[in-house]
Amino acid sequence: MRKFPLGLASCVAVLAIWQIVSGMKWVNPALLPPPSRVGPAVWDILTTGSIIDPLKQTLSLLAAGYCIGCVLAIGLGLAMGINRHVYNMFEPIVELLRPLPKPALVPPLFLFLGIGIATKITIVALAAFFPVLINTVQGVRSVDPVLLNTARTFRRSMPATMIYVILPAALPMIVTGMRVSLGLSLTLVILAEMLVGSTGIGFLILDMQRSFAVTDMLAWVFILGVIGVVLNGAFETLERMSLHWRSK
């Protein structure tokens, strides 16, 4: 609790420095408007309702891509973690694609999926996919053999062992991967909107930069930052709820 006022103080300090640097015209205020102008712009966006459409666009794209990526990754991850043959089959291709910066895949995807929603969702799903996959495989493989033997001595079926033992045991690792993926997905959503979009927050930020609406551009960047914080907070709450059994 003690950390919070200190953190708040550093935020205020940054805003103050920004205000001084811009207000004293140490940098061109046309390029860096002070917070005293960006603030009202944020307020305008929130109160006039002009936030609703771009926010809906961006979040629905994020939700679609992220969910598809996570579901596929957990599915394949469970299979790879349990079955050695599946692991051997997919491991090389995963290791090939995983380190690849996902934005590099956007141009080739244009060729196959066109410049549209399919490409955007695919790229976001790809960004979410790998961290969740790697952590799921790791999580499944690190389930204690004693736990698996416990399931065997009580003669639980393979599906029951999967649902009641392996998945919950691997869940902390999976959730950690999902948290990493969430940040990556948001990054790729914004990038995809900038490259492919005609809507969404990413598109707006780029569009305003091109039309030199610097104040509004910064206002949207600020809003995007807040969205990141809120998403992370929501995720942490979800994590605490789903892993409530962990001590402290």
Added chain:
Amino acid sequence: MLRPVHRDASVPEPASEAQTILSVQDLCHGFTVNGKAVPVFQGVSLDIAQGEFLGVLGPSGCGKSTLLQIIAGLLPSVSGRVMFEGHPIVAPPEDMVYLFQQYNKSLLPWRSTKANVGFALEGRGLSRQEKNERCLEYLRIVGLADFADHFPWQLSGGMQQRVAIARALAANPKVLLMDEPFSAVDALTRLELQTLVLDVWAKSKLTIVMVTHDVDEAVFMADRIAMLGERPSSVATVVETGLPRPRDPISTRELPRFLKLRHSLLNMLLKRPNEDSPQRPPQDFGHA
């Protein structure tokens, strides 16, 4: 449910008169290191009678736990077989449960105490209410009725092993295999758990095979003790403890017979000359 029987409290029934429930036949196990076969045990044969409490003792590394896991159907054997009620064991059979030494790894940490016991009852077509009642019944037996909604991390080590015992009993097995079940709890808790298991066993038809490295524990609890030798090990000797039941954690340990058995078994484990022991334990297995 526990199967109630009338067990003669004072005289243990001779193994030879009871029916053999488990038969270990010429079991071998080993592994290969750099292409060389390293035997762990060779030609282990044992008959275990219905309702018997058998202790398995041996020096560390002799493969006691491996033997128990093969009996449980958790590990395949290299050669030989284990017959359970006349059928060879190839996978964990019904009516047999393995109790792990590492209770903290064997309990599901995301489940409450009650739900952990319930793990043994799921997939058996019981109604929710039946399951609930049986979970609570077995928690009562191990003295944890008040901790039904606690999670494992909120319990002490001894309590966690009690939950594991309750879960094993809830599966209503005919045979309970225990792998050093009390070695990870403190000395006082160990005495309590030993008495608890003996009480439960006395009130049921349960057959128990317990692997332990603790001579004292084996003599105190078992009807018979099978002693494994050095690697590659086989059954070196089988001893009938012949101590009266019910056994008392204090006075049973003061009986001359208890001390004599403990003495000769420790002598064997420590490989000391046995001349001060009045009678060597019989070399062969009595009732086979």
